[in-house]
Amino acid sequence: MATLGMSPAEKDAVAAFRRDVVEPSMTQLVIIDFWAEWCGPCKALGPVLEKVAAAYADKGVVLAKIDTDKNQFIAAQFQIRSIPTVYAMFQGQLVADLTSARTESQLRTMIDQLLRQLPIQSEATDQQAELEPLIAMGEEVLAEGDHERALSIFGQLAEMAPEHPAVLSGHIRALVAAGLHDEAQAAIDALPADLADPGIDRAKAALALAQAAPAVDDLAPLAAKVQAAPDDHQARFDLANAQMAAGQRDAAADNLLHIVAADREWNEGAARHQLLKLFEVVGLTDPWVSAQRRRLSAILFG
Template sequence: MSFESNFGSGIPVPSAASTTVKDVTSATFRQDVVAESTRQPVLVDFWAPWCGPCKQLGPIIEKMVANAGGKVKLVKMNIDDHPEIAGQLGIQSIPAVIAFSKGQPVDGFVGALPESQIKGFIERLVGPVGDPTQEALDEAAAAVAEGDVETAAAIYSEILSIDETNAPALAGLAKLHLDAGALDQAKAVLSMAVGSAAQHPSVVAVRAAIDLAEQSASLGDFSDLERQVAADPDDHQARFDLALAFNAKNKRDEAADCLLEIIKRDRSWNEDGARKQLLQFFEAWGVTDKAAVQARRRLSGLLFR
């Protein structure tokens, strides 16, 4: 498997071409499998168009081979069109996968195995394999932490050029736009998260953060809100708006303090609006965020005392 990168950090991301699986015939088997296996292990997926389990196995084994980073090659043989090789190998049931190495069949399995077992099968041939896409996402997160926004954006964009519905990459790129104040661009990127990607925790968190940014966009300087709250501690709307303003400035502890104070003073205010807003903060901040953990503990103390 080859890798390509359009950015200077050299992060390995699987290229679109690398996931192409070759179809072999009885005539090409010796060259494409036997000879090729002298250079690297080759997996032969014996299948047929009418085979339901074959359709289940195909995407899984292709993913696992892609994750092997070029250590193993995958080819497919339609036994309806080319039954000779399957017969010579004694294959009586499909899907069947036979591994060739150094010109000889060395291992194999029958049936649509789960991803973990296929990973183990490949690792018996070539050693430990990782997930290059996840590694790239980790590199992007590290770049963000170091303030290298351009590298992070390039990594996310490269991942999306291969898999345009990759939820963590969409969320990561949208968050970069959001942090830069480009709200419309952030929303445009996030709109590409459809189907199951739309419910991915990373996408949900960024969507919540965008909603909060829109809520706080009209608040302006929060010094006036602080004066209003100081003058009237029971002005819950001012305190609520102050929480949004604090959150917009990434002052999470202060934002949580405002909402918790409203809950303490009047849980029923605005139909439990302070608690609902705090939960949206938690969603946007993430489960492991320090401010969220502390505020959630305090919220529990108020609700169940």
């Protein structure tokens, strides 16, 4: 807004608007609520806006309230014809008209859409940038089989970000890998009922697989039994389960695929179902899983 030709009061209003609205919008999403004391709908909408803004504060959303009676010059600049009028501003530009959103659900939906599209600076994004390399390190350590160290890493991350799905998933899977199944189950039971995330599904699958395939102290007797009777699918299935529990996923996959190739319907497709559980635990985007899927497809459809 140019200040040339303005009165001192108008210049003050513009300076306050720049300070309270435009400057914060350089890094945050500013919700501008044009309202007035006499406006009934404004009074009804105001608390809803305040509640949503508070809920999204850590995501870089702030609320600026403009009393149109006290800021007539600013209201005129935005050509406010009726109130309440609600705009969203980012980097000094209006990016959305939120006036039609009168419920908390509607506001959340529109703000979520904006946050996905705009490079908002927030505590959440800063924390995510800080957590990503630490989560990757934890996952690498877990994949290498150093369960105790992985448990330590994810335990510390859980203190930093107790609600982060990737942290929760890694911590639960580390508990499972360390043989702490009761603790893993307790962690799963404590998850919010509405938490839907592929990483959480992966953690639940890891516990289910560990409970179905308990660890065996010595694999040699099972391996000898399979060697003596290669067509004994149950013996091979038991060996594969033990290998999975021991972290020998290549050997486990080989034995499960052997059963599928010999008799895909054995025990109601148990080998294929167990293999799919293993895929989910390892991670469906993992290159190892992609390679094993190709082997499975070649058997089923080759």
